[in-house]
Amino acid sequence: MTASVLEAPANTSAGSDFTLEIYSKPACVQCGAAHRKARKNGIVFVDARLHEDNELNQEAVRELGISLGVASAPLCIIRAADGTITDSWGGFNPGKMDEWADRLPMTPEAAAKKAAEIAAASTELLAA
Numbered sequence: 712m713t714a715s716v717l718e719a720p721a722n723t724s725a726g727s728d729f730t731l732e733i734y735s736k737p738a739c740v741q742c743g744a745a746h747r748k749a750r751k752n753g754i755v756f757v758d759a760r761l762h763e764d765n766e767l768n769q770e771a772v773r774e775l776g777i778s779l780g781v782a783s784a785p786l787c788i789i790r791a792a793d794g795t796i797t798d799s800w801g802g803f804n805p806g807k808m809d810e811w812a813d814r815l816p817m818t819p820e821a822a823a824k825k826a827a828e829i830a831a832a833s834t835e836l837l838a839a
Contacts, residue, residue, distance in 0.1 A: 727792075728792050729791055730757060731756040731811065732759055732787070732790060733746060733757065734760075734761060734775075734784070734785055734786040734787075736760075736761050736784045742784055742785040742803075745785045745787060745804075748803070748808050753818045753821020754812060754817065775788075779799040780799075785802070786799070787799060
């Protein structure tokens with residue numbers, strides 16, 4: 712998927728007020744780890760992979776990263792539904808992803824699992 716750096720993504724879906732965008736480079740170990748962590752958490756995210764043959768795209772992302780104080784890949788951005796950048800970080804940061812996980816859109820499978828966990832916890836509380 713190719714996402715525009717200058718515009719908010721069109722799919723702030725699943726009733727969430729926020730979207731995770733991951734801008735990654737080819738053969739980047741930390742980028743791969745960020746993708747795996749998002750998938751493991753069941754997070755729906757904008758997968759913006761930068762290709763070496765698209766210098767304009769790379770330069771735009773580099774400038775965006777610099778403006779946010781981020782100098783390493785992947786560039787991860789939390790964007791509000793109105794397009795405002797709410798948070799950002801560079802590199803693989805599982806703590807940040809965990810911090811935002813409950814406020815980001817989930818895959819249907821992750822949402823069902825979360826609902827089952829909540830139902831089980833509620834049943835335990837009512838039984839006590």
